[in-house]
Amino acid sequence: MSVFLRANWENIIMANYEIAPEILSKYLPKGVSLDLHDGKAYVSLVGFMFKNTKIFNVPMFSLGTFEEVNLRFYVYRKVGKELRRGVVFINETVPYKPVAWLANALYKEHYTTIPTRHQWHFDLNHKEIKYEWLVNKKWNSINVKAALAQRAMLKGSFEEFIFEHYYGYTKVDDKISMEYKIAHPSWKINAIVEQVIDCDFESMYGSDFKVLNQTQPTATFLAEGSAVLINWKRNKI
Structure with a gap:
């Protein structure tokens, strides 16, 4: 029972916004610190596909393929000489209530359920990836056109900072994380050619993130994705 979740995460869009660190302070789990890039804090609006999902190695069948949209920020924790770089989710959205219930019940995460959909189009040189989610009767979306060719992330780059976080941290309450x-x-990425982002951050994530409605992303990335494992073992900190 060491592996809780196995799945493929595919065509992962990350739209990355600079944000004032004080906005994130109340969401910061106990025992971790904000991870900054060049002294700046960031949140990422993320859209991707979950495919072939298994829980404790049991296939989820009709519930195993779905879109996820989330808003996350970046933290680190020092354990001895080890630096553990991770993410904290403000909210994660999926279309299936049983999936959200399971994640919230077992991992104390912050999943909600709303309608989602996606469109993928490929030609010889490019691919267009679009994820949509319905909030207050309006379809929000994140949409990119990118080169079909892949490349490795550049060492020490902003793209590496955004993607290379391999721990998850959850704020259970003010005393427990x-x-x-x-x-x-490490994922390969596709160069972005065009992007269109239409997200009402206030309606989706609350008044703390209203400022993002008037903020342009610093950068947007698209990663190919891969198979992913999430361990069942959790450490209380």
Whole structure:
């Protein structure tokens, strides 16, 4: 029972916004610190596909393929000489209530359920990836056109900072946080040619994130994705 979740995460869009660190302070789990890039804090609006999902190695069949949209930020924790870089989710959205219930019940995460959909189009040189989610009777979306060719992330780059976080941290309450490990290879990325982001951050994530409605992303990335494992073991911190 060491592996809680196995799945493929595919065509992962990350739209990355600079944000004032004080906005994130109340969401910061106990025992971790904000992970900054060049002295700046970031949140990422993320859209991707879950495929072939298994819980404790049991296939989820009709519930195993779905879109997820989330808003996350970046933290680290020092354990001896080890630096554990991870993410904290403000909210994670999926279309199936049983999936959200299971994640919230077992991992104390912050999943909600709303309608989602996606469109993928490929030609010889490019691919267009679009994820949509319905909030207050309006379809929000994150949409990119990218080169079909892949490349490795550049060492020390902003893209590496955004993607290379392999722990998850959950704020259970003001006194308890949970830590879990996420395993996947370093992802290849596709160069973005065009992007269109239409998200009402206030309606989706609350008034703390209203400022993002008037903020342009610093950068947007698209990763190919891979198989992913999330360990069952959690550390209370």
